[in-house]
Amino acid sequence: MFNIAITGEFAAFFVFSAIMIGGAVLMISLDKVVHMVISMAAVFLGLAGMFVLLEAEFVAFVQVLIYAGAVSILMIFGIMMTKHQAVEREPAKPLHETLAAVGALCLFGVLFFAIRTTTFPEPQPFQPGEDNTMAIGELLYTGYVIPFELLSVLLTVAFIGAIVLAKKEADE
Amino acid sequence: MLPSYLTMAAILFCIGLYGALVKRNAVVVLLSLELMLNAVNLNLVAFSKYGVVPSLTGQIFSLFTITVAAAEAAIGVAILIALFRLRGTVNVDEFDKMRR
Numbered sequence: 001m002f003n004i005a006i007t008g009e010f011a012a013f014f015v016f017s018a019i020m021i022g023g024a025v026l027m028i029s030l031d032k033v034v035h036m037v038i039s040m041a042a043v044f045l046g047l048a049g050m051f052v053l054l055e056a057e058f059v060a061f062v063q064v065l066i067y068a069g070a071v072s073i074l075m076i077f078g079i080m081m082t083k084h085q086a087v088e089r090e091p092a093k094p095l096h097e098t099l100a101a102v103g104a105l106c107l108f109g110v111l112f113f114a115i116r117t118t119t120f121p122e123p124q125p126f127q128p129g130e131d132n133t134m135a136i137g138e139l140l141y142t143g144y145v146i147p148f149e150l151l152s153v154l155l156t157v158a159f160i161g162a163i164v165l166a167k168k169e170a171d172e
Numbered sequence: 173m174l175p176s177y178l179t180m181a182a183i184l185f186c187i188g189l190y191g192a193l194v195k196r197n198a199v200v201v202l203l204s205l206e207l208m209l210n211a212v213n214l215n216l217v218a219f220s221k222y223g224v225v226p227s228l229t230g231q232i233f234s235l236f237t238i239t240v241a242a243a244e245a246a247i248g249v250a251i252l253i254a255l256f257r258l259r260g261t262v263n264v265d266e267f268d269k270m271r272r
Contacts, residue, residue, distance in 0.1 A: 009173065017180050024187040024207060033197055040203050043184075047210055054177070054221045056231045059213075059238075066238055071206060071245050078199050078249035082256040100193035104186045111182040115175050123174075126226035135228055136235070144232055151239050158243035162250035168257075 012053055019046035037075045044068040055126065058133045081166075177218035184211035196263045198255075202248045209241045 023042035030036050044067040051060035140148050184207055191204030213234040220230025256262055 010176075013173070013176060013180075017176075020180070021183060021187075024184060027200075027203065027207070028187060028191050028194075033199055036200055036203060040207065043207065044210070047214060050177075050180075050214060051217055054217050056217045056220065056234075059217060059231050059234055062235060062238055063213075066242050067206070067210070070242060074245055074249055075199055075203060078202075078252055081249075081253045082199070082262045097194050100190055103193070104190040107189065108182055108186040111186075112179060115178045115182065118175075120174050120222070121224050123222050123224060123226055126221045132231075136231060139228055139232055140235075147236060151236060155239060155243055158247055162246040165247070165250035166253045 009053055013050070016046045016049045016053070019043075020050075033079050034076065037072055037079070040075075041068050041072045044072070056132065058136050174218060174222035177214060177222070181211040181214040181218070184208075184214065196265055198252050198262045198264050199249075201264055202245060202252075205248075206241060206245065209237060213237055 020043050023039045023046065026039035027036045027043070030039060044063060048060040048063040048068065051057075051063055188204045188207030188211065191207065192201050195201050195204060216230040216234040216237070218230075220226060220228065220234075223230070252262055255267065259266065
């Protein structure tokens with residue numbers, strides 16, 4: 001069941017998964033909201049390392065830029081704009097928390113059982129191309145050009161909407 | 173290696189789900205959502221290398237997911253700031269006006 005050969009990839013996978021699980025558990029258990037954002041940044045960086053292991057260098061770089069850079073900073077701005085020194089108080093509803101924990105554990109149990117009992121067919125060798133970024137760029141501008149353009153429209157609408165929502169009212 | 177990556181993604185997803193259900197601060201709920209989206213990204217990229225027919229399509233899909241997640245984070249923080257101006261709090265269990 002756990003017959004995993006100890007290779008370089010497995011060692012790196014182990015290190016990155018330790019970083020990610022540690023960051024995620026810290027995110028759940030820390031008190032101050034700013035510390036939670038910092039531990040989430042550790043999770044994002046670990047995930048970027050895992051993308052490098054999976055030969056997805058461009059996605060790894062985008063992950064560092066957008067998640068570890070932009071989203072973390074955005075969340076810190078959100079904290080600064082709402083409540084400085086925000087601290088999670090003790091949960092007022094232990095029943096609610098227990099139910100959520102049981103539900104999440106059940107979901108994990110089902111997923112783990114499904115993953116471990118499935119026999120995955122042997123994959124064909126993966127050809128990432130000699131230049132991952134160029135291959136992704138060519139695919140984006142040939143086969144996926146319509147979703148790509150739709151995404152740019154979505155981003156424009158979303159950011160204009162965000163500015164309008166967060167703008168201070170003029171008559172205040 | 174594929175089951176290891178899938179298990180890792182399942183762990184991340186379940187931690188994110190627990191955080192989104194339990195945490196009271198809305199910024200942390202948004203962060204937990206990002207954690208769940210990241211777990212899905214890990215699945216996509218893992219299958220793009222170890223799937224039956226490996227191709228770059230999984231990586232393209234994960235790029236799209238990252239873009240939509242960035243838009244969602246921006247909108248979420250903007251709505252939070254507007255709500256904070258209106259109600260003076262960011263605790264999700266105090267936004268219960270429609271329940272009463």
